[in-house]
Amino acid sequence: MLIRICWRKGLCFRNAFFLKSRLRCLRGGSRGAEAAHLIGAMLGRSVTGWVQKAFQSTSSAAAAQHHAVEEEAVTEPLQQECPVCSYNEWDPLEEVIVGRAENAHVPPFTVEVKANTYEKYWSFYQKHGGQSFPADHLKKAVVEIEEMCNILRHEGVTVRRPEPLDWSVSYTTPDFTSTGMYAAMPRDILLVVGNEIIEAPMAWRARFFEYRAYRPLIKEYFHKGAKWTTAPKPTMADELYDQDYPIRTVEDRHKLAAQGKFVTTEHEPCFDAADFIRAGRDLFVQRSQVTNYMGIEWMRRHLAPDFKVHIISFKDPNPMHIDATFNIIGPGLVLSNPDRPCRQVDMFKKAGWTIVKPPVPLIPDDHPLWMSSKWLSMNVLMLDEKRVMVDANETSIHKMFESLGIKTIKVNIRHANSLGGGFHCWTTDVRRRGTLQSYFH
Numbered sequence: 001m002l003i004r005i006c007w008r009k010g011l012c013f014r015n016a017f018f019l020k021s022r023l024r025c026l027r028g029g030s031r032g033a034e035a036a037h038l039i040g041a042m043l044g045r046s047v048t049g050w051v052q053k054a055f056q057s058t059s060s061a062a063a064a065q066h067h068a069v070e071e072e073a074v075t076e077p078l079q080q081e082c083p084v085c086s087y088n089e090w091d092p093l094e095e096v097i098v099g100r101a102e103n104a105h106v107p108p109f110t111v112e113v114k115a116n117t118y119e120k121y122w123s124f125y126q127k128h129g130g131q132s133f134p135a136d137h138l139k140k141a142v143v144e145i146e147e148m149c150n151i152l153r154h155e156g157v158t159v160r161r162p163e164p165l166d167w168s169v170s171y172t173t174p175d176f177t178s179t180g181m182y183a184a185m186p187r188d189i190l191l192v193v194g195n196e197i198i199e200a201p202m203a204w205r206a207r208f209f210e211y212r213a214y215r216p217l218i219k220e221y222f223h224k225g226a227k228w229t230t231a232p233k234p235t236m237a238d239e240l241y242d243q244d245y246p247i248r249t250v251e252d253r254h255k256l257a258a259q260g261k262f263v264t265t266e267h268e269p270c271f272d273a274a275d276f277i278r279a280g281r282d283l284f285v286q287r288s289q290v291t292n293y294m295g296i297e298w299m300r301r302h303l304a305p306d307f308k309v310h311i312i313s314f315k316d317p318n319p320m321h322i323d324a325t326f327n328i329i330g331p332g333l334v335l336s337n338p339d340r341p342c343r344q345v346d347m348f349k350k351a352g353w354t355i356v357k358p359p360v361p362l363i364p365d366d367h368p369l370w371m372s373s374k375w376l377s378m379n380v381l382m383l384d385e386k387r388v389m390v391d392a393n394e395t396s397i398h399k400m401f402e403s404l405g406i407k408t409i410k411v412n413i414r415h416a417n418s419l420g421g422g423f424h425c426w427t428t429d430v431r432r433r434g435t436l437q438s439y440f441h
Helices: 029-055 061-079 119-128 135-154 215-223 250-258 293-303 345-350 374-378 395-403
Strands: 093-098 158-160 170-172 177-179 190-193 196-199 227-230 276-279 282-285 308-311 326-330 333-336 354-356 381-384 387-391 407-411 427-432
Touching: 093 135, 093 381, 135 158, 135 387, 135 407, 190 427, 196 215, 215 227, 276 326, 282 293, 293 308, 345 354, 374 387, 387 395, 395 407
Parallel strands: 093 158, 196 227, 282 308, 333 354, 387 407
Antiparallel strands: 093 427, 170 177, 190 196, 276 282, 326 333, 381 387
């Protein structure tokens, strides 16, 4: 911070005072930001007093009063701490957005939805596409998520929720017509990097307007000092999708994924935020059915030079969202899906990271998972390095965490799982108590 105060003939000239500082939540954590705000406010008040005294002999009292009001307006934003600040997946959690199951609708069965769902559920989508999820199932999911929110509050976490919207409304753009889906998975659409909230552009047409449920919250955070970035919104024209994507069996999926072929093309940038996972200055991302290389490149350029984006890949027949495949749960500690091994695992081992393979999930075969796999068992939410929110039914993974010295906060969201996500998916951490560090060398 550079402060230059020039004096001439006993007067302090405001236009010779300037402050050059990059102090914010991204630098120095919350304590650093708080100190910067206090210093800014003190200097603002001092300079205001000097200017008023200097102009009393040459200006009217009204002019001095106007100047004081102007100076106060300049310094006011510096007097509050930014409520958004999160660099990784495990620092102590202070505030979180939890999604809503209310009024969730099945997306229309378009080519991009077909590529991300398994054949056993295609008849479900063909029958229910554009309609509500089964009412009884949805009602149970709503109750489960409410209980999850209560438990988070009990653990000392502030819980925020998106707006309930009517997702049955049909909408038309110049390129397509669709109905909506839900605001159940904030992890898919919002990525917090430091004090910045990044709205992902999404890749499913049914999710084109999903951001509307989160806008009141984001505007509130923006007014309180957070950065707010919206990635380029794709048109989602037919050219964004391979309309003849040849999937019929799991074998087809494996073959196409191994060849690097996906239902999304490189026509325009697209990505879901859930394909990124954070570890301080390093973020890891996969090219998937909903995230293309143009989207990854946009993020790489946007976050450079403070952050580095690494592309990693997996032996996965249906890559979509990284957090049930590769979930970082501590500094240098990662859960790696044994059914979807990471092709770049050696670079993590060379960096000294510990790779933990979670046990086989216990969820029964007959439980409907319309939009996800059984491996939601590893889709956990870290409350801090020593506490984790985990499925109450997955007793084998409880033992795994206990062996790592991590206390399990057991919650049942089995019906909510059917909508496509575990605890990590159902949440976006807005504020964690920690500072920006490097964990990957």
